Amino acid sequence: MTKEEHINYWLESAEHDLETSNTLFESGKFDWALFIGHLVLEKLLKALFVKNNDNKIPPKIHNLVRLSELSFIELDENKQVLLDKINDFNIEVRYPEYKNEFFKTCTKEFAEENIKHIKELYIWLKFQII
Numbered sequence: 001m002t003k004e005e006h007i008n009y010w011l012e013s014a015e016h017d018l019e020t021s022n023t024l025f026e027s028g029k030f031d032w033a034l035f036i037g038h039l040v041l042e043k044l045l046k047a048l049f050v051k052n053n054d055n056k057i058p059p060k061i062h063n064l065v066r067l068s069e070l071s072f073i074e075l076d077e078n079k080q081v082l083l084d085k086i087n088d089f090n091i092e093v094r095y096p097e098y099k100n101e102f103f104k105t106c107t108k109e110f111a112e113e114n115i116k117h118i119k120e121l122y123i124w125l126k127f128q129i130i
Contacts, residue, residue: 001056003050003051003056006047006050006056006057007047007050007051007129010043010044010046010047010050010058011043011044011047011126011129013043014039014040014041014043014044014047014122014126017036017039017040017043018037018040018119018122020036021033021034021036021037021040021115021118022115024036025111025112025115028108030106030107030108030110030111031089031102031103031106031111033111033115034086034089034106034111034114034115034118035089035090037086037089037114037115037118038062038064038086038087038089038090038118039090040118040122041064041083041086041118041121041122041125042062042064042067042090044122044125044126044129045058045064045067045068045071045073045125046058046067047129048067048068048071048073048125048128048129049067049070049071051071051129052071052072052073053070053071053072058070062087062090063087064083064084064086064087065080065083065084065087068080068083073125073128079121079124082117082121083121085114086114086117086118086121089102089114
């Protein structure tokens with residue numbers, strides 16, 4: 001694949017996952033909606049990695065702050081804090097010892113607020129790619 005094809009792969013996958021996150025939220029699966037929201041941002045950051053580096057293969061990591069650093073994205077403090085917070089959605093749904101506690105925290109209001117932030121970051125990151 002060309003560099004552009006790799007970037008488009010990550011963009012299309014992120015868009016698909018954003019739709020999935022919305023569907024999960026609408027069905028009341030708030031914890032999983034946030035988990036998929038993390039994946040959305042991870043995939044956009046991997047598209048940015050490909051765009052901003054000679055290597056077409058992004059690192060196999062999930063830390064959004066680290067991916068932004070490796071992609072040469074300048075984050076203001078607010079965006080860095082948000083990405084760090086969203087990192088937790090990946091860990092807390094994935095591992096059983098955190099999953100039950102996270103499920104209790106994941107009210108509709110909690111998820112709604114955080115999905116709003118994910119969508120704002122989605123737009124901002126996508127703008128960085130185009």
